[in-house]
Amino acid sequence: MLVTSRNRCAELDGASLLDLPVPGVEEALGMLAARIGRSRVEADPANARALVDACGRLPVALRVNASRLAVQPGRGLGDLLARFADERSRLTQLAIGDVAVTTSFELGHRELAPLAAQVFRNAALVPGASFSAEAVAALLPADEGLVRRALGELVADNLVQADGSGRYRYHDLLRLYAVRTLEKAQGGTDRSAAFGRLLTWYLGRTAAAMRLVYAEMVRLPLDIEPPAQPFRDDDAAMAWLNEEVDNLVAAIEEAAAGPHRARAWQLADQLRGYFFVGRDAVAWLAGGRAGLAAAEAAGDLRAQAAMHQTLGQAHWSVGHHELAAEVYARGMDAAARSGWLAGEAYLRHNLGLVHAERGRLDEAEALYRQTLEISSGPEFSHIRAVTLNDLGTMCQERGELTEAVRYFRAALEINQGAARRPSAIVNRSNLGMVLRQLEEFDAARDHLDAALRFYRTTGSRTGQMCVLDELSQMYRQLGEWFSAVETAAEALHIARELGDARSEAGVLNTLGFALLGSRAVTDARERFDESLAVSRRYGYRYFEAQAAVGVSETHLLSGAAGKAYATAQEAYGIAAGKAYRTVQADALLALARAALEMGDRHAASGHGRAARDLLETAGAPSRVRDCDALLARIAEEPAASPLG
Template sequence: MAGSSFGQRLRGFRQSAGLTIEDLSEASGVSGRAISDMERGHSRAPQERTLAALADALKLSDGDRAGLVELARSERSESRVGRPRVGELPRGVSDFVGRARRLELLCRHALAASVGGPTLVAVVHGQPGVGKTAFAVRAAEQLREVFPDGQFYLDLRGTDPVPTPVGEALMRLLRALDVNPRRIANDEQERASQLRAILRERRCLLVLDNAADEGQVRPLLPGLGAGMVVVTSRRLLGGLEGVLRIGLAPLTSGESADLLRAIVGEASDRAAGQEVGTVAQLCGHLPLALRIAGTRLASRPGWTMGHLAERLSDADRRLANLSVGDLGVAAAFALSYAQLSNPAKAMFRRLAHVPGVDFGAPIAAVLAQVDLFDAEDQLDELVDLGLLQSEGFDRYRFHDLIRLFAADRLRGEEPAEARAGTERRMVDWLLETAIIAGRWFEPGFGAPPDDWQGLVSMATPEEAHSWLQVEADNWLAALRSAAAADQHQRVVDVAETMHWYADRMIHWAHWSEVYCLSRVAAGRLPDRRQEITHINHYAWAVSTCERRHEESVALAMEAYRFAGELGDTKEQANALHYAARAWRMGGNIEKAMGAYYRALNLADAAGNHDGYVQICVGLGQTFVELGRFDEALNEFRGVLREVDARPVAPAPAQVARMTARVAMARCLADAKSWPEALDAATRALPLAADYGPRFTGRVHLTLGQAHSALGATDKARDHLTRALKLLEDGREERGSEKIRFTSGYAAPPPCAMTLCEVEIPVRAWHRGIALHARVGVHCALHRARTISLAKAELAALDA
C-alpha cells in the first residue's frame, strides 16, 4: 500500500482485518459516516485521538500504526499549503493581564468534557470593550493540548446591522472542519445536523465570537461530544440552557496599571507614579480604553503619563481622546446603542441626568415618562446589551465611560429645552418623594396622604427609610439643584421633613450640607421663624455630625437671640438645647449643665413636650459623663415617665425611649449591677434595632458583659461577637481632618473623660478603639466600651 492516500491505506487495513465499515465503527466508537468519508477522501485525515481509536480497533502493529499516523499528519499539513485556513484563531494579545480566576474556571470546565456526554458550552458576556474576545482567545491558547482535533474561530458579527446568517455560519464552520464544499447540504437544518455529526467524533474547541442572540447561536451548538464551545456576546444570552456563564467586569486597579505599562513598553519610564493610576481610573479600568490610552502614549515620544491624564481629565473630551486608528471607545458603545429599540435609546440618553452613582427603576420611569413595567423592560434591554450594569435585583449603574457616551448622545439628539424639562421633572419627583418619605418620621404626619400616588411604595416607615437610604445621593443632588435654582421654600420643606429622620442616620456625611442649604434658603424667605428653626437644625448637624462644637454653639446662640427678639420661647429652648449638646460634646460640662436646665424650663413653659424629653435625655448623658450614675439613672427613668405622661409625638417619643433605655443599660453595666443591666439591655434591644449598628452594638456589648459576669459564657460570646461586628460596621470614615478635643475635670471618675487635650483624626473619633487605646480618652456616651472593650471581653472569655 506504499504511496496510497490515507483513505486508501485505511480501507486496506479494514479489509485485511475482515471488517465492514459498521464493524469498525462499533469497535472504534467512530461513526460509520465519518469512516466512509475518510476512506473516500471526502474529509481530511483525522486528529490523533480518532486515529488512535481506529488503530486500536484494527489491531495494527506498531509499524503500521506509525505509518498511518505519519500519513495522516502529512495529508493534514499538505491540505493547508497554498490555501487560506478557514476558522483560524485570531492573533492573541501578548500583553494580556488579569482574569486568572475566570480562566481557571473555564479551564476546569473544559477538562470535564467527556466522550459520549453533552458538549460543554460557555458564554462569556460583558459590556463593550471589556475584553471578551481577548479572553476567549487566551483561553483557547491555554487549552490547545486539551482539544487536539483543532480549534476554530468564527466572528458572528452580532453588532453589525445584519449579523452573520445562520446558514452562512454553518457553511464556514463545516469548511473549517475540512468538509468538501460539494458535500455541504443546502438546507440549513441539514447543515446543522452535519456539524453535530462531525463534532460528535472530534475533540474540538469552537470560539463563536460576538454573537447577536440565542437564535443565531443555537443551531451552531453540538449535541454530544468531547468538544467545547466558547461563545462571546455583549448579551447575557439567557435563553441558552445548560451553559456556563462567565461575566467579565472591568479590570482591577492593579491589573489596569500592569496593562498600561505593558502597552507602553519602551516608554515605561514615562509610565510611572501616581499618573498611571489616574489614567487607569479615567479609563474606567476598561481594557479597550486602557489599550487605546497606552497606544497613544507609546506613539508620542514627547508625552508623559501626566500629559495623557491631563487630556483625559476633560470629561467632555475624554471619549474623543480615547480613539486611535480604527479603535474607539465611543465607536464600540455606538454599536450597542444602534441595536436598542427607540424607547430604550431615549431612556439610555436620559439616564445621563441621574446625578448619583446608581438608581432604581422609578427614576428611569420618570425620566422616560413611561410606567414602571415599561421602564423595567427597557432597563433589562440596556443591561442585556451591556450598556448598563445591574446592581442587586433592583438597582442599576453606568460604567463611567458609558455614562459619558449617554450624555454625549443626550446632547446630540435632544434639544436644550427638552433636556432642561427632563431634568426638572426628575428633580421635582425626587424632592416630592423625599418629603413624603421624611414625613413618616415627623410629628403630626406619618403615612402619606390618601390621595398620594407615587412610583415608590411608602406604606411603612421601613419602606420610607429604605428609599431615603438607597436614593440618598440622588435626592441630595436634587436638593442642591433646587437651591441653585432659588427654590427656597422647597429646600426648606425637604430639610424640615428630614429633621427627625436624621436621628436614625446620624452619621450620614451630608446632614451639615442639607441644613446649611436650608438655613440659607430660610434666610431668604420672609418667615423669620423658619430661619430660626433652620439655624438650630444647622447647629445640631455641625456639632453632632461634624464635631465642630464651637461653631455649633455660635449658631445656636444666634438662633437664641433671634427667637428672643420674636418672643419665641419654644425656639429659645431648642437653641439652648443644641448649645448645651455642643458644649457637652466639646467637653465644657459646666456650661452644658447650665444650658440644659435653662432649656428645660423654657421648653416646659412653652409646652414644647417633644423638646422637653430630648433635653432630659441630654441632661442624663451629662450626668453619665460626670460619672454620677445614680443621678443619670434617675434622669433616664424620668424620661420614660415623661414620655408616657406628656403628649409627645411618636417619633420624638421613640427616640427618647430608645436613647434612655440604651443609656440606662450602659450605666448599670458601668456600675456592675449585672442583673439590672441584663434586664435593661433586653428591653433596649428591640428599640435600638431601628437606629443602626452604633446603638445596637452597644446593647449587645452590654448583654455580653452581663451574661459573662453572670456565668452564661456561650450567650456572652454570641452577644460580644455581634457587638464587635456591629460596632465595626458603624464606624465612620470621615477623612483625615483633625479635631481638637478638650476635657477639663479636676478628678474625673473612671468612666468619665480623662483630663487631656489631643488632636485625633476624625476617623478615630468614631473608632472607640483608637481613642481608648491610643490616647486614653474614654467618653461614656460616644466611645465607652466600643471595639476595644468588645475585643477585650471576648479575649477574656477565650482565656
C-alpha cells in the same frame, strides 16, 4: 468561529454566549504597555493608572491613546492625561483617524426603540453612580414597568449594566455619551423640568421613609403631599435610604446651585433623622452645607435655621462641640427672626445639650427650662419630651437620681401617649440606667432588655451601644465580671466603628472598671488612659473625672498609694467643680482608700463620710453600705500621722 459584538447576539442559533467584562486595571495597563513599551508605563505608574481610568479601561479608548503616545515617544503620559481634565470634551479626545470610542456608542443608540433611547439619555440626569427604574420613571415621567423593560433592552445591548439588586449604572464613558445625546435631544428647560420631577419624587419618598424610620423630629413643613406609604415597614424604608443616600446627597448638592434650590434644603432637612441614626457625618455635613448655601441664596431665614440645626447636630455627633454651639446659636437667631417658634425651641434645647456635655450644667439647665417655657402647647410635645429626657440625664450626672427618674418618666408618658416608639425606647433605656444606679435591678433589666431588643431589630448601632454600656455596668454591680467585660467590649467596638468620640470616652471607662473588677489592672489602666485622652481632646469633663478615678484605683492596686491619692484629688476637683455628685463621691472614696493605705485614718474617715453624705442624697443604698463598711474598716485601723 469567534464573533464579537456589543449586542448579545442571542439570535445566533447554536452559539455559546460569553460576556466579557471591562478589563481590570492590571490588564488595561498591560494593553497600554504592549503598545508604548513597558518602560514608559513603569517610569510613570501614577499617570499610567490615571490614563487607563480616564479611558474607562475600554480597549478602543486605550488603543486611541496608545497610538498617540506610540508616535510621540518623547511625550509624557501626564501631558496626554491633561487633555482629559474636562469631562465634557473627553469623548472628543478619544478619537484618532477613523477610530473613535463614540462610533460603537452611536450605532447602539441608533438601533434602540424610542423609549429605550429616551431612558438611556435621561437616566444621565440621576446624580450618583447608580440608579433605579423607579427614579428614571419619575423623571421622564413614564410607566415604571415600561421603563424596566427598556432598561432590560439597554442591558442586553451593553449600554447600561445591571448589578443584580434592581439598580443600574453606566460605564463612565457611556454616561458622558448619554449626557451629550441628551443635550442634543432636549433643551435646558426640558432637562431642568425632568430633574425637578426627580427631586420631587426623591423628597416624597424620603419623607415617607422618615415617617417610619425617625418621625420624631422638628422639620420644615413640606410643599408636597408625601405618597401613600410605599414601604411595607421601617426595615424596607431604611433599606431604600441606604441604597439611595449617595444619590440623595448628590441631588442636594446639584439642586442647591440651580432653580430647584428649595428641594436642596428640604431633602437635607428630611435626611437629618437618617443621619442621626447612622452617624455618617461626612455625607450629613455635605448635604447640610449645600442646603444652607441654597437657603442663603434664597434669603429664606426659616430654611437657614433648619440647615443650622442639621449642621449643628452633625458637628455634635462627632464631638465638635464648640462649633456645634456656634452653629446652633446662629440657627436660633434665624428661627427667631423668621417667627419659627418650634425651630427656635428645638435649637435652644440642642444648644443646652452641647453645654451639658461640656460640663456647663447651669447654662444647660437654663436653656432646657427656657425651652419648656416656650413649648407649652400640644404641638410641641416632642420638644417637651426630649427636653425632659435631657433634664433627666443632667440630674443623673449630678447624682440627683430620684429627680432623674421623675423627668424620664414624664418624657416616657408623653412619647407613649403620642405612639412615638423610638423616643419612648430612649426614655426606657435612660430609666434602666438610673434604676440600675438605684439598685432596682429587676426593673432596670426589664427596660434595658426591651431597649436592646428594639435596637437590634431596627439595626440602630448607636442604641445598641448605649444599652450594652448600661448592661455592662449592671453586670459589674452584680459581680458578673466576665459578662461585664464582654458587653463593654462589644459597646466599645460599636462606638469606634461609629466614630462617636463621646460614647467612646464613656465606654472606655465602663470597660476599664469591668477589667479592674476582674483584676486585669494593666488592661484597665490602658482603657482609662485612652478615655482621658479622648475626654481631654473634646472637653468631656464628666468622663475625664470618671477616668481619673479609675486611674487612681489602678495606682492603689499597684501599690502606689501616693499616686492614687494625687490622681483622686484631680478627679475630685473636676467633679466638684461641675457638680457631678456621683463621680464626686467615687473620687472621695478613692481618696479615702488611698489615705487609709498611707496610714492617715483621719483623712480617710473625712473623705469616706463626705462620700456617704453624697450617696445618701443620691439614693444609692448599696453604695451607702459600701461606705459604711469602709468607714468601719477605717475605725479599726490604728491612727497614724496625717498626710502632707
